[in-house]
Amino acid sequence: MFTRMIFMDSDTATSQREYSMQAKRPMDMIYGMEVANYTIAFTKYTNLRRFNGSEGRIGTWSLKLEQLPSLNGTAITEEIIEKSVAPFYCTGGCGGNGTDDFDITLYEFGHCASFNVCECNEGYYGLTCQDMTCNCVNGECLIPLVCVCVNGWTGSRCEVPICGFDCGDGVCSGPDTCKCNSGSVGAQCNQSIYVVTIIPILCFIIFIVILVFLIRWLLKRHHLRQALKNLDWLIKWDEVIVGDTRAMSIMSTAGDDFATSAKSNMCTWRSQKCFIQKFNCDTLSVEDENLRMEVVSIRELRHNNLVQFVGACLEYPNVCLLTEVTPKGSLEDLLSNDNVKLGWDFKFSLLKDICRGMHFLHLSEIQSHGRLKSSNCLVDNRWTCKISGFGLPSLRYNGPRKKLPDDDEFTEKKLTSLFWTAPELLPGCKNIDGVKQGTKHGDVYSFGIILTEICTREEPYSSETGYLEPEQILQLVIDKDSPTAGEAKKMWYKSGGDTTKLFRPSVKNEHLPEEYAAKAGLQKLMAQCWGNQPELRPSFKNVNEKLNEIYPIKGELIDNLVNMLEKYSSNLEQIVADRTKELVEEKRKTEQLISQMLPKKVVEDLKHGNPVEPESFECVTIFFSDIVGFTNIAKGSTPFQVVDLLNDLYTTFDAILDNYDVYKVETIGDAYMIVSGLPIRNGELHAGEIATCSLDLMASMVGFKIRHMPDTMLQLR
Numbered sequence: 001m002f003t004r005m006i007f008m009d010s011d012t013a014t015s016q017r018e019y020s021m022q023a024k025r026p027m028d029m030i031y032g033m034e035v036a037n038y039t040i041a042f043t044k045y046t047n048l049r050r051f052n053g054s055e056g057r058i059g060t061w062s063l064k065l066e067q068l069p070s071l072n073g074t075a076i077t078e079e080i081i082e083k084s085v086a087p088f089y090c091t092g093g094c095g096g097n098g099t100d101d102f103d104i105t106l107y108e109f110g111h112c113a114s115f116n117v118c119e120c121n122e123g124y125y126g127l128t129c130q131d132m133t134c135n136c137v138n139g140e141c142l143i144p145l146v147c148v149c150v151n152g153w154t155g156s157r158c159e160v161p162i163c164g165f166d167c168g169d170g171v172c173s174g175p176d177t178c179k180c181n182s183g184s185v186g187a188q189c190n191q192s193i194y195v196v197t198i199i200p201i202l203c204f205i206i207f208i209v210i211l212v213f214l215i216r217w218l219l220k221r222h223h224l225r226q227a228l229k230n231l232d233w234l235i236k237w238d239e240v241i242v243g244d245t246r247a248m249s250i251m252s253t254a255g256d257d258f259a260t261s262a263k264s265n266m267c268t269w270r271s272q273k274c275f276i277q278k279f280n281c282d283t284l285s286v287e288d289e290n291l292r293m294e295v296v297s298i299r300e301l302r303h304n305n306l307v308q309f310v311g312a313c314l315e316y317p318n319v320c321l322l323t324e325v326t327p328k329g330s331l332e333d334l335l336s337n338d339n340v341k342l343g344w345d346f347k348f349s350l351l352k353d354i355c356r357g358m359h360f361l362h363l364s365e366i367q368s369h370g371r372l373k374s375s376n377c378l379v380d381n382r383w384t385c386k387i388s389g390f391g392l393p394s395l396r397y398n399g400p401r402k403k404l405p406d407d408d409e410f411t412e413k414k415l416t417s418l419f420w421t422a423p424e425l426l427p428g429c430k431n432i433d434g435v436k437q438g439t440k441h442g443d444v445y446s447f448g449i450i451l452t453e454i455c456t457r458e459e460p461y462s463s464e465t466g467y468l469e470p471e472q473i474l475q476l477v478i479d480k481d482s483p484t485a486g487e488a489k490k491m492w493y494k495s496g497g498d499t500t501k502l503f504r505p506s507v508k509n510e511h512l513p514e515e516y517a518a519k520a521g522l523q524k525l526m527a528q529c530w531g532n533q534p535e536l537r538p539s540f541k542n543v544n545e546k547l548n549e550i551y552p553i554k555g556e557l558i559d560n561l562v563n564m565l566e567k568y569s570s571n572l573e574q575i576v577a578d579r580t581k582e583l584v585e586e587k588r589k590t591e592q593l594i595s596q597m598l599p600k601k602v603v604e605d606l607k608h609g610n611p612v613e614p615e616s617f618e619c620v621t622i623f624f625s626d627i628v629g630f631t632n633i634a635k636g637s638t639p640f641q642v643v644d645l646l647n648d649l650y651t652t653f654d655a656i657l658d659n660y661d662v663y664k665v666e667t668i669g670d671a672y673m674i675v676s677g678l679p680i681r682n683g684e685l686h687a688g689e690i691a692t693c694s695l696d697l698m699a700s701m702v703g704f705k706i707r708h709m710p711d712t713m714l715q716l717r
Contacts, residue, residue: 046083048101094118095129152176233295234286235313235322241268242276266325274310274322277388279395284314291394297365298391305357307378307388312395319395326386328379331450335374335457344513346383347454348551353385354447355544362440362540366391370438372446373420374453397433415470419460420446423478424534441534447543448529452505455512455522460505467495476503504530513551521550601679620677621690623662625697627670628715633706641708646670648707649714652700660693661685 086104095109095118105112110120110129120129123144134141139149139158149158152175163172170189173179180189185196267276284291291314298309310322331350334340354377361369369376369390376389389396414431422445425435435442449460456462461473468476472488480489480503493499507526512519525546528538538546594603605612627633627649634642650667657664662676674693677686701716 043085045086045089045104047086047104048081049084050079050081050102088112088115090116090118090128092116092128095120095124095126231286233299233309233311235269235311237313237315237318239269240276240313240318240322267322269311269322272310273325275325276320276322278318278320281316281319281395283316284319284394286314288394291392294392294394301361301364301366301391303357303360304384305353305386306361306390307386309391312392321392321395323388324386326378326380326388328381328383330375331377331379331385332374332453332459334379335453342454342457344518344551348547349383350377350379350385351451351454352544352547354387354450355540355547357385357387358443358447359540359544361387361390362443366437368438368440369443369446370435371396371417371420371432372443372450373417374450377450393437397436415474418474419470420449422446422534423532426474426478439534440539441537444529444537444540444543445534447540448526449505451522451526451529452507455507456505463506464492464495467491473503502530502532518550521546525550615679617678617681619684619686620675621686622665623672623674623676623690623694625672625694625716628717630670633709633712637708644708645706649704652704653697656693656696656700659696661689662693 089104090112094105094107094112096107098104098107100106107118107129109124109132110118113119118127118129120126123133125131125133132141133144134147135145135157136147136149137157137159138153139147141147147156147158149155152162154160154162161172161174161177163176163178165176165188167178167180168186168188168190169184170178170180178187178189180186183193185191185193267274286292295309295312301309307326308324310324312322313320328334335342358369358372361367369387371389372387376387378386378388380386417432418426418429418435421429421432421435422439422442425438425442429435452460461468464473468488468491472485472491475482475485476488476492479485480492480499489499492503497503504526507523509519512522525543528536529543531537591603591607594606602612633645637645646667646669650672653672654664657674660676661680661682662674663678665673665675667673674690675686676682676689676693682689698716701714704714706712706714
């Protein structure tokens with residue numbers, strides 16, 4: 001048996017659903033058998049239902065189950081399970097399999113709340129509850145929020161890595177993987193970064209430094225070999241042209257710089273002007289490697305305050321050095337020349353030049369000078385002080401010597417050359433050759449002696465040599481308290497010396513700068529430079545800094561002069577403007593004065609450079625006047641009172657003349673002369689102008705008062 005059922009979703013539905021219905025029981029039963037009809041929809045979305053069924057019939061009137069008429073016995077009751085159409089369902093399910101045949105809305109992961117609308121159980125989500133909530137980091141979930149970790153991870157969320165070893169100075173960041181803290185490296189963070197990283201870097205840097213120094217050493221060695229082979233500095237005396245007498249040639253016993261020849265000469269070698277410094281020694285071999293090394297060292301020195309080496313002749317009797325020209329001569333010559341005025345700007349500039357040159361020399365391979373003194377400080381055309389007399393020990397004191405006469409005068413000169421030598425270097429020295437190369441501290445002492453020379457403009461110990469011999473002076477310098485210096489110390493004391501202090505050149509206050517700070521600073525610097533303890537003496541760098549503090553002037557003297565000129569020129573325009581203004585004012589005064597002395601027409605012609613031609617006037621009127629009794633008035637007055645009288649009178653007259661066509665020609669004493677009709681012609685009016693003007697002048701005498709004679713009336717005629 002089949003039926004059709006039509007369903008509308010709602011009263012306002014515009015569509016309908018149709019379900020095919022089929023009878024529950026087959027229709028092949030006995031005719032006339034009464035059954036209860038039951039049909040279900042033709043669909044798979046059904047629920048099972050359970051109920052009790054009985055055999056029989058339903059009474060028409062009683063509506064109850066009755067015994068079948070053809071059968072005997074009571075009705076049989078049984079439990080019947082059959083399908084029924086579900087009221088609603090979810091076509092895609094709600095996650096997993098269904099859990100109840102009697103209710104198809106129930107699923108493993110949720111339930112169907114209405115048609116195709118799922119409500120998910122806890123831990124599931126999605127339209128059909130197909131997705132599972134899982135917060136595993138390194139794993140997966142078989143049930144919601146319960147992680148199954150992969151190998152190497154643990155924890156509720158599989159977020160904790162497992163390391164099969166201790167990570168030391170670090171933490172486990174992954175399976176068998178350590179993350180090290182700063183300062184540690186390695187798979188197990190058990191190695192210091194300083195050991196693993198810094199030490200190799202340092203080793204690499206050290207290797208690079210060593211490599212650089214090695215390369216530099218090899219290059220320097222190669223350069224040195226080439227320089228040793230280079231003999232372009234070697235001079236043949238035949239090539240030297242001597243004849244210019246503008247430079248000093250110094251003859252020494254080998255390196256002794258005091259002059260034994262008064263001749264001054266300069267030479268020319270290969271078209272270059274040079275100074276000659278001769279040495280008293282035999283011929284030197286150019287094959288001597290030490291000598292050639294010395295030449296290479298001195299040739300490579302380049303500094304503005306060091307004399308430049310040019311060449312050398314090694315053949316006796318002309319063993320000499322050729323150096324650059326310094327036309328101003330030595331500092332010793334400059335200080336002894338009274339015609340050269342030296343201000344403190346100049347003096348400090350020279351001192352700083354010496355410091356700069358010596359500082360550079362101390363940093364070079366030569367290291368020290370050994371014979372620094374004023375005669376070895378040369379001045380060029382720019383007034384720059386340059387150091388000479390350094391280096392080349394083979395020429396100066398190590399080479400073979402020619403003996404010089406050992407007379408008293410020569411011996412005294414050899415001893416006085418030691419006045420600049422430090423006390424620790426003096427014992428055993430008979431001349432400057434004994435000092436040899438000296439020391440850096442000894443050079444600072446020598447600078448202290450030069451400092452006294454510049455202050456006093458006298459040789460060191462110039463006052464002490466009046467009562468002491470050079471040998472006694474050296475004894476006091478070495479140790480004033482030694483027995484050998486006893487006699488010299490007594491003479492020093494008798495001459496007013498302070499025997500409690502070191503024996504050094506005397507410098508009076510009048511020789512020092514006037515400013516107290518500069519004076520005190522210079523005295524302190526001298527004491528530090530010539531102190532007895534070498535290690536306490538300042539370096540030349542420190543000396544230069546202290547000189548800048550005492551007298552802050554920078555650069556060479558010529559540079560300072562240029563700076564002064566620049567400062568002056570910057571104000572020159574203002575000065576010119578001021579002077580121009582004064583000139584204009586003076587010109588105006590001059591023109592005013594000339595206009596009072598000459599006719600205006602003549603003045604204008606003169607101003608414009610026009611010639612003044614003489615003119616002839618046929619008819620003019622001239623006025624002369626003087627003061628009655630002027631001689632008596634002058635006798636009773638002082639000269640200044642007479643001047644005041646005439647000044648007042650002529651001022652009154654000049655004021656009246658401005659009202660008339662007249663020209664004042666001259667005033668001599670009390671005489672007054674005017675004229676009308678010139679230089680500008682006025683026809684026949686000149687007589688009337690003079691007459692009227694004269695009456696006006698006469699009338700002015702009534703009110704005129706003499707300042708020193710107020711009761712006297714001045715009379716004009």
